[in-house]
Each structure stands twice: as C-alpha cells, then as structure tokens.
Amino acid sequence: MTAVCLMFRGTAIFALVPLFLLSFCERTQPDASPAHHPPFDAAYLLLSPAEMASLPLAIRFEAPMGAEQGALTYNAQPFRVTRHLGDDLNGIGGWNSDLGDPVYAAATGKVIYAGWPSDGWGNMVVLAHRVPDAAAPEGWRVYQAVYAHLDKIQVKHSDVVPRGTPLGTVGTAGGKYLAHLHFEIRESRAVYPGPGYSDFPLDRVSPATFQKERGKSGDSVVQKAPERVIP
C-alpha cells in the first residue's frame, strides 16, 4: 500500500490525480507522529490488591540493553545525577548508533502501560513485578520498571512477559533526544508517567543498584578461569 501511495505522490502533479486519493494516502501512511498517539488517561490508576497478588514473581533482574561489564552499554546520566530519576542507557557507539537496538524485559513482569504519555516521554512501556522481600508483610513488594523514549513498542497492555522478552527498540522520543533508553525502577502501585527529573527521588530507586543486587551472581562479569586440578 505504501508503495502505491508513493507512486501516487510521485505522479500526482503531472497526472492530476484527484486530491481525494492523496488525502486517502496520507491517512494510510504508517503513523509515526506523536500527535496521533492517544494522550495518557490522567485518571489516577492504582493496581488493586488482587492485581498485585497475581503479578508474576521476578526473582532476577538483568540490564535491559546488555551488561555494562560486557561493554555493550554505558550509563550517560546515572540515577540522581542532575536530578535525574533513572539511568540513561546507551549503546557504546554513542550518538544515534543505538537507534533501533532491542530493549529487553529486565525481569519477568506484566505490562501495565504501553503508549505515548507525553512528548517528553515518547513511547513508554511499564512493567509491574512482584519482587520477593522477606522484610515485607506479604513476603514481596511491587516494583515497576519504566522503559522510555522507545522508537517502537512490541508489547501491549496486560501482556505477561518473561525476562529477556523484546519490549521495543531504543528511540529518540520522536526526535527530541539522541537515541537512548531512559530506564527507571519505581516502588509504586500507581500507574502514571510522572516526571523524569525531580529534586527528590520520589518512589524511584537506583536501577543499576537494584539490578545488580538481583542479578545472578557472576552473570555479567568475566568468569574466573577454572583452577587447575592437580592429581
């Protein structure tokens, strides 16, 4: 269809293709404009106790674009630097070299938001996780992982996704930034986009620290060489 539309566009001036055909083609072009995304519903949404209790357990968290120790990514703006509420993860090529790179679910979770809440956020996916915590009354706490400025979203609301599932691709929030992944961890039952910067940490925790504390031991560092066994 796109090829047909392009053909019509190319010949429109010379062949006097009726204007209605052009307007039809405009309407059927792939929709990449932020203006076409429905705004975030401002209603204050809370996960119900039943929804929280039915969330998948997330035992282990991984880096969503690959491990820093594996030299796949770097953190251009860590948590709480210049009032930042998340980590800005980039591919090591810098600039826009990571545009379109896959973004993976850091842990098994449920999609509680997938959309374009505002032009500052761009495409955003939020996963909710039930994370074991012996100190909590129920033995777990609910955390959310926020993936923002995405180029494409590949999951939809209510999907339950295992750790490592592609959620979307690294983007620029419609050309607002150089491509990177804004990644946050929130301890919250409220579903809302919120700010990306604040004088206070609000309900956010350091994503890098949170992930490292819950990563598999030795998972993302060079493994120690096996010791020689002397018979």
Ligand SMILES: [Zn+2]
């Ligand atoms: Zn950021």
